Each structure stands twice: as C-alpha cells, then as structure tokens.
Amino acid sequence: xxxxxxxxxxxxxxxxxxxxxxxxxxxxxxxxxxxxxxxxxxxxxxxxxxxxxxxxxxxxxxxxxxxxxxxxxxxxxxxxxxxxxxxxxxxxxxxxxxxxxxxxxxxxxxxxxxxxxxxxxxxxxxxxxxxxxxxxxxxxxxxxxxxxxxxxxxxxxxxxxxxxxxxxxxxxxxxxxxxxxxxxxxxxxxxxxxxxxxxxxxxxxxxxxxxxxxxxxxxxxxxxxxxxxxxxxxxxxxxxxxxxxxxxxxxxxxxxxxxxxxxxxxxxxxxxxxxxxxxxxxxxxxxxxxxxxxxxxxxxxxxxxxxxxxxxxxxxxxxxxxxxxxxxxxxxxxxxxxxxxxxxxxxxxxxxxxxxxxxxxxxxxxxxxxxxxxxxxxxxxxxxxxxxxxxxxxxxxxxxxxxxxxxxxxxxxxxxxxx
Numbered sequence: 140x141x142x143x144x145x146x147x148x149x150x151x152x153x154x155x156x157x158x159x160x161x162x163x164x165x166x167x168x169x170x171x172x173x174x175x176x177x178x179x180x181x182x183x184x185x186x187x188x189x190x191x192x193x194x195x196x197x198x199x200x201x202x203x204x205x206x207x208x209x210x211x212x213x214x215x216x217x218x219x220x221x222x223x224x225x226x227x228x229x230x231x232x233x234x235x236x237x238x239x240x241x242x243x244x245x246x247x248x249x250x251x252x253x254x255x256x257x258x259x260x261x262x263x264x265x266x267x268x269x270x271x272x273x274x275x276x277x278x279x280x281x282x283x284x285x286x287x288x289x290x291x292x293x294x295x296x297x298x299x300x301x302x303x304x305x306x307x308x309x310x311x312x313x314x315x316x317x318x319x320x321x322x323x324x325x326x327x328x329x330x331x332x333x334x335x336x337x338x339x340x341x342x343x344x345x346x347x348x349x350x351x352x353x354x355x356x357x358x359x360x361x362x363x364x365x366x367x368x369x370x371x372x373x374x375x376x377x378x379x380x381x382x383x384x385x386x387x388x389x390x391x392x393x394x395x396x397x398x399x400x401x402x403x404x405x406x407x408x409x410x411x412x413x414x415x416x417x418x419x420x421x422x423x424x425x426x427x428x429x430x431x432x433x434x435x436x437x438x439x440x441x442x443x444x445x446x447x448x449x450x451x452x453x454x455x456x457x458x459x460x461x462x463x464x465x466x467x468x469x470x471x472x473x474x475x476x477x478x479x480x481x482x483x484x485x486x487x488x489x490x491x492x493x494x495x496x497x498x499x500x501x502x503x504x505x506x507x508x509x510x511x512x513x514x515x516x517x518x519x520x521x522x523x524x525x526x527x528x529x530x531x532x533x534x535x536x537x538x539x540x541x542x543x544x545x546x547x548x549x550x551x552x553x554x555x556x557x558x
Contacts, residue, residue, distance in 0.1 A: 144430060148430060148431075151183060153165065161450070165184060165191070166193060189212075191208075216238065237453070240402075248408075255336070258421055263421060264393060269335045271333050272333065277335055280335040339413040343363045345412070347359055347437060351405065357391055361379075362529070363411070378467065393418075393421060397410060407452075428449060443459075470521060471521060471537075472518040472520075473518060480508055484543065489542050495524040496523075498521075500521055522536055
C-alpha cells in the first residue's frame with residue numbers, strides 16, 4: 140500500500156487486507172504524518188506487517204527501490220487510498236505488470252483541466268472552462284464564462300482553494316490563492332495552473348462505482364450537502380440516494396460515458412455530478428473510493444465493503460458487488476458558524492440517545508480555536524446515522540444535528556493588536 144488517506148477508508152484498509160489473509164507492506168514518506176502522537180502499535184496502520192519509509196513522490200526512485208524490494212519480498216498488488224498518490228500507484232503497478240488502470244487514464248482524471256478537455260472532446264456534458272496561469276488571464280476567462288464562476292487549482296482535493304466568485308475583486312483574490320498552491324500538503328510540486336469554470340447551478344451528487352476490465356458497476360448515488368458560497372465544503376451525505384428514474388438513468392449514463400471517455404478501465408471511481416436545468420453535468424472524476432464515511436455508508440446500507448473489494452481488485456481476485464441488504468445511512472460534518480474559541484457544547488447526551496444515531500465524535504476540544512469552514516478539513520466533529528433508507532437516516536441526522544448547540548466566543552486580542 141503506497142500512502143493512504145486520513146479518516147476511516149485509509150486507516151481501515153490494513154485490517155481488512157489482513158482479514159483477507161494478505162501480508163501488508165505500507166510504504167510512505169513519513170509514518171508520523173499519519174500517526175501524529177499515537178504510538179504505531181496503537182494506530183490502525185500498525186496492523187501492517189512491514190512499514191517502510193522512503194520517497195514516494197518521485198515515481199522513478201520509488202520504482203527503483205521497489206525493484207530491489209521485490210527480489211526479496213515479491214508482492215501481488217499495489218493499492219493506494221490517497222488522492223495524491225493514485226497516479227504514482229498506477230505507474231508502479233503498470234511497471235510491475237499488476238492490475239491497474241492505465242497511468243494515462245489516472246492522470247486525466249486527477250488533473251481537472253485535462254479531464255475537462257477530454258470530456259469536451261468526447262461530448263460528455265461538463266462545465267465551460269478556461270485554464271489560466273498568469274494574473275492577467277483570469278479576467279478574460281471570467282468575461283468569456285460570466286459571473287458567478289468557480290476558481291480552483293487544477294490538481295487538488297478536499298475542496299482546497301475552491302471558491303465561487305462574483306466580481307473581478309473576488310476573482311483576483313481567489314486566483315492568487317489557487318495560483319500560489321505550488322506545493323501541496325504531501326510535498327508534491329504543482330504547476331500553479333488554475334481552472335476558471337462556469338458555476339453549474341443545481342443539486343450535487345456523487346456516483347460510487349467500480350470498474351473491472353472496462354465494465355463499470357455502479358454501487359449507488361450519494362447525496363451531497365455543501366456549505367454556502369463562496370466555498371464548497373462537503374457537510375452532509377446520505378446513501379443510497381434515489382432520484383426520479385429518468386434523472387437517475389441520465390446520471391448513470393453520463394458517469395459511465397465519462398469513465399469511458401478518460402479510458403479508465405480498472406478501479407474505483409467517485410464521480411461528482413451537478414443536476415442542472417439542462418441535465419446532469421460532470422464536476423469531477425476521482426479515481427478512488429469516496430472519502431469520509433462513504434465506504435462505511437455503502438457497507439452499512441448494502442453489505443458491500445468497497446475497501447475490501449478494491450483490495451481484491453488490486454490483487455486480481457473476483458469481486459462480489461451484489462447487495463445483500465437494503466437500508467440507508469447518513470453522515471454530516473459538524474462545523475462552526477463563526478471563527479472563535481469553542482467554550483461549550485450543549486445537547487451531546489440527547490443526540491447520543493436519539494433515533495438512528497450510531498456515532499457522535501468531536502475532534503475539537505473545549506477551549507480550542509474553531510473556524511468557519513473553507514475546506515473539508517475544517518470540522519468540529521461528525522454525526523453518523525442509519526435508517527430504513529437514505530431519507531430516513533438523513534431525517535435522523537438532521538434532527539440530531541439541530542439538537543446540538545455550540546457556544547463560540549470571540550478570540551482574545553493578542554498584545555499589541557488594535558482595539
């Protein structure tokens with residue numbers, strides 16, 4: 140396993156692989172990046188049989204290292220659960236002739252400017268867009284596309300530096316922020332290219348799928364609640380979300396067409412779609428499992444474990460993607476309404492005893508600084524619920540969320556600050 144993501148998907152993979160009877164080698168640049176202050180033996184990643192620290196951002200040196208390692212300890216599959224390493228994992232797997240989609244297809248999906256162009260050339264509905272790199276270019280792009288428009292880096296995740304803008308002043312600030320992102324949180328260098336695209340008005344959903352030898356199996360739709368403008372922070376999911384049949388058929392069709400267009404042939408996809416007045420349009424194709432709790436939601440709702448199936452896919456084993464149950468689940472991020480110091484949380488015990496609530500977790504402590512969200516990492520905690528279907532689970536989720544009250548005080552002024 141080359142690197143992983145945070146949250147449940149990335150950390151549970153080691154246990155699931157071990158339960159399948161596989162020997163697990165975790166390869167990463169710095170294990171402390173994941174552990175923080177938790178001892179390795181107490182962390183889910185500690186279940187890996189072997190932990191190797193080596194440079195994972197340079198694919199040539201990584202392959203060279205693994206060629207030597209392979210002679211001593213042959214491996215049967217390569218997998219990653221991190222957005223930042225899907226392209227590197229594909230190149231490594233291809234080099235060792237192991238199951239994977241082509242590096243070109245992964246590169247196309249990961250780089251939003253390349254995927255936008257590919258979709259356009261193949262007639263798959265998506266946003267009108269321009270790629271810009273110089274400070275003079277965004278204004279011409281916005282004039283052509285029109286306000287409001289969306290500004291985002293061409294290769295990032297978790298809604299980092301994604302912003303909807305309404306005028307030239309906001310465009311300038313958003314462009315400078317996105318353009319300045321030349322090294323991401325994993326230490327990978329970026330070109331600083333920025334995507335300016337039309338704002339697609341309409342509900343956003345994601346489609347969870349797994350493609351095997353060019354044939355795509357759709358597991359279902361996840362509803363996506365997003366924070367208000369200007370940022371697009373994911374704050375609520377429910378699964379399996381159902382749409383009117385005609386709309387749902389159109390969504391499935393456009394997703395399969397998009398996956399075919401980028402020539403993605405092997406692996407999971409988390410494809411985001413906007414339901415506009417003129418029909419569904421592709422937002423992004425992510426060649427990985429959905430993040431946060433989406434894998435758990437699929438497992439609890441359908442009794443299909445996507446993490447398990449993706450690991451089997453990387454080995455070349457036969458998958459079992461047939462649903463064995465029919466229920467629903469929902470998740471929401473708990474976010475701050477303003478920036479300040481969290482002084483109290485009211486309603487926790489009532490939420491824990493509420494119908495459908497399976498988990499309530501806080502990652503911000505009393506006395507800590509919290510902020511109004513600008514990306515998917517800005518959360519106070521989360522709630523997870525189950526129900527007879529997705530809508531039942533979502534109703535329980537919203538009731539529980541509305542029960543909580545957070546007292547946030549103003550931050551104290553530092554010495555020398557203006558009064």
